[in-house]
Amino acid sequence: MAFLRRFQRAYARLRGRVSSIGGYFNGYPTDGNVEPNVVAQWLFNESSGNAVDVVSGISLPKSGVGALTYSQVASGALFQRISPGILTASDAVFYNSSHQASCDPGTGDFSIELWLASATFNTNKYFFATADGSDKGFELSNNSTTNIRVYTKAEDGTVLDQNFDHTTDFNDGSPHKIRIIWNRGSGRLELLIDGVSKGTRDLTSLAGKTIQTNTVCVGGVTGAIAAAASTFYEIRLSLNATNNAGGPNGG
Numbered sequence: 660m661a662f663l664r665r666f667q668r669a670y671a672r673l674r675g676r677v678s679s680i681g682g683y684f685n686g687y688p689t690d691g692n693v694e695p696n697v698v699a700q701w702l703f704n705e706s707s708g709n710a711v712d713v714v715s716g717i718s719l720p721k722s723g724v725g726a727l728t729y730s731q732v733a734s735g736a737l738f739q740r741i742s743p744g745i746l747t748a749s750d751a752v753f754y755n756s757s758h759q760a761s762c763d764p765g766t767g768d769f770s771i772e773l774w775l776a777s778a779t780f781n782t783n784k785y786f787f788a789t790a791d792g793s794d795k796g797f798e799l800s801n802n803s804t805t806n807i808r809v810y811t812k813a814e815d816g817t818v819l820d821q822n823f824d825h826t827t828d829f830n831d832g833s834p835h836k837i838r839i840i841w842n843r844g845s846g847r848l849e850l851l852i853d854g855v856s857k858g859t860r861d862l863t864s865l866a867g868k869t870i871q872t873n874t875v876c877v878g879g880v881t882g883a884i885a886a887a888a889s890t891f892y893e894i895r896l897s898l899n900a901t902n903n904a905g906g907p908n909g910g
Contacts, residue, residue, distance in 0.1 A: 682737035683836075685893050686772065686904025689713055690740065696898040698762045701877065703745040703891045706730055710745065710753045710877065710891075715761045719875060723886070725751030731890045733776065733834050741774055741834060744892035747878030752886050754876045762789075762872035768900035769870075770840045772910070773799070774892035777829045784887040785880045787894060791873035794818075798880065799839065804829070807850060807857075809839055813868035823850040823857040834892050836910055841865070842900035854908025872896075 685702060687694040699712045701719065706729050710719040721727055725748035732742045747753070773787060783800065790796035790812060798810040805826060811819045829835055838851045846863040849856060877894065879886030895904060903910045 682740050683774075683834075683906045683910075684740040684904065686895055686902070691904060694897070694902045694904075697895060697902065698898055699759075699894070699896040701891075701894045703893065704743055705745070715759075717755065717759055717762070717875065719753035719755050719877060721751055722754035722876075722881075723748070723751040723879075725749065727751050727753075733890075733892065735833065738834055738892075741892045744774075744776070744834075744890045746890045747886060747888055749886050749888045752876055752878035752880075754874070754879075754881065756874050756881070758791075759789075759872040759875060762875075762896055764841065764870045764872070764898060766843070766867055766869055767898060768840075768842050768844055770838065770897050770900055770902060771799070772893070772895045772897075772902075772904055773837045774834045774894075774906075775829070775837070775887075775889045776832060776834045776892070777887065777889035783885055785876070785885045786878060786887040786889060786891075788876045788880045789872040789874055790880075792881070796871060796873045799837070800885065807837070807852075809848065809850060809860075811841070811848075811865060811870065813865055813870050815868060817864060817868050819848070819860075819862065819865055821848060821860040823860075825852050825857050827852045829889075834890075836906040838903065838910060840900045841870075844900065851910075854906060854910050 684690045728746035731744045785800040788798040795812045800808045840849045848860040848862045
């Protein structure tokens with residue numbers, strides 16, 4: 660058994676090196692080095708039907724009247740390992756209305772990594788949300804083409820609503836990586852785009868507050884409202900502040 664564990668660790672390290680040499684990659688558990696506390700990973704590589712998380716099998720059915728476009732391949736060799744993706748529409752999203760207890764951050768740290776390419780990254784469009792009808796959970800959206808909003812509401816009603824300015828061209832046809840870190844140990848919320856930090860915000864108001872994953876909606880919010888109409892290649896949720904699957908400038 661000890662030999663087998665050593666072999667598995669060596670193999671995982673080799674996969675990580677091969678992945679980084681060959682371009683950007685999905686990260687553990689489907690690729691790369693072993694990382695702890697990954698509780699959800701949607702790869703959007705299905706050719707039809709629901710988007711299904713590879714960790715716990717959380718299935719996201721289509722919501723809305725529009726069409727979803729499958730098997731979208733990113734151009735360029737660097738993106739081959741994260742292709743294909745699924746293009747949502749202005750009136751169609753992936754949505755599961757159930758509380759996903761396995762993904763609840765609780766009172767601890769958590770982080771989200773999201774790869775997307777967009778043709779309509781404009782004002783007040785949502786690309787990932789776990790908030791319920793009372794907005795308890797977290798929501799990622801944009802106030803403009805150069806401003807991303809990170810909204811978090813704890814179960815006791817405490818709200819942290821922060822904006823991060825950037826100059827990234829999300830409409831250039833290439834995938835971009837957004838990584839958001841809720842580090843409650845250090846009291847800091849940070850957003851990075853393509854591995855470049857866009858600043859930090861004070862997170863101490865959420866210290867000790869319980870946060871739940873009350874729903875899961877990709878590409879908009881409940882009922883295909885404010886849909887982002889973007890191509891999604893991956894969303895990975897980790898219950899720590901350190902996991903990083905890599906990417907441009909280290910991810």
